Amino acid sequence: MPSPVPDPTTAPHDAAAASAARLAELSGASRHDVAVVLGSGWKPAADRMGQVVVERPLADLGGFPDAAVEGHGSTFRSIAAGDRRLLVFMGRVHLYEGHHPNVVAHAVRTAVASGCAVVVLTNAAGGLRPGMAIGQPVLISDHVNLTGRNPLIGPADERLGPRFPDMTDAYSARLRELARSVEPDLEEGVYAGLLGPTYETPAEVRMVGTLGAHLVGMSTVTETIAAVHAGAEVLAISLVTNLAAGIGGEKLDHADVLAVAAASAERMGALVATLVGHL
Numbered sequence: 001m002p003s004p005v006p007d008p009t010t011a012p013h014d015a016a017a018a019s020a021a022r023l024a025e026l027s028g029a030s031r032h033d034v035a036v037v038l039g040s041g042w043k044p045a046a047d048r049m050g051q052v053v054v055e056r057p058l059a060d061l062g063g064f065p066d067a068a069v070e071g072h073g074s075t076f077r078s079i080a081a082g083d084r085r086l087l088v089f090m091g092r093v094h095l096y097e098g099h100h101p102n103v104v105a106h107a108v109r110t111a112v113a114s115g116c117a118v119v120v121l122t123n124a125a126g127g128l129r130p131g132m133a134i135g136q137p138v139l140i141s142d143h144v145n146l147t148g149r150n151p152l153i154g155p156a157d158e159r160l161g162p163r164f165p166d167m168t169d170a171y172s173a174r175l176r177e178l179a180r181s182v183e184p185d186l187e188e189g190v191y192a193g194l195l196g197p198t199y200e201t202p203a204e205v206r207m208v209g210t211l212g213a214h215l216v217g218m219s220t221v222t223e224t225i226a227a228v229h230a231g232a233e234v235l236a237i238s239l240v241t242n243l244a245a246g247i248g249g250e251k252l253d254h255a256d257v258l259a260v261a262a263a264s265a266e267r268m269g270a271l272v273a274t275l276v277g278h279l
């Protein structure tokens, strides 16, 4: 029997350390180097990154909820890529499922506790900058956290990171540069993270546009905050699955989001796999 993993809600550092210990045991690797979180439609990327050493339910690491929202898997893979080990989360936990921000952040904190210095986050997003096209990948250059939540709320724990972390270069300029050296056409944009699960109203989309956002979605910001806090470098990529509410005139439907994601999956998979190979 593996030892119990503390509740990430109240003991985020100890929970991440315990899940990292389980990962080491299950994967046979004492450390991992790069973490990848695959959002809606990004999963085929995991088949292109190297040799899958183990794939297990996320719940086996402890600290993760059992359930997964439709369109998201709930497994992780440990992948050998050359001399590096990748930790790939095939789906993620969202705030809108009712989970505490520390539960949403648990994957990233476990990855950093396992040795990952780079965290790659992917998601599906609505695009609101004129000219954005459905199916287009966009590098996230910065975010506006409109979720009203933050995974650092609570007692300060220097083992996790500083009380007041700097967020100036949250989405590593170095990694964005590297990504563009691999794929020069990649545009950048600011991501507004909302709580969901409703899609935005057209008025909300106009609001986030006024605030300087180009993309809107319901994930990523919590994980980015936790990763930066823990000292990791973040590379984040949105797949524009739809034009944001009120822009295209179409109503938003999760099935359409998944269909666009599925149609772009192979291309996005190749993109992430290539990027990870260059990290």
Ligand code: HPA
Pocket (backbone or CB within 6 Å): 124, 125, 126, 127, 199, 200, 216, 217, 218, 241, 242, 243, 244, 245, 252, 257
């Ligand atoms: N809004 C929020 N989240 C999303 C969207 C959107 O338009 N598309 C995909 N995820």
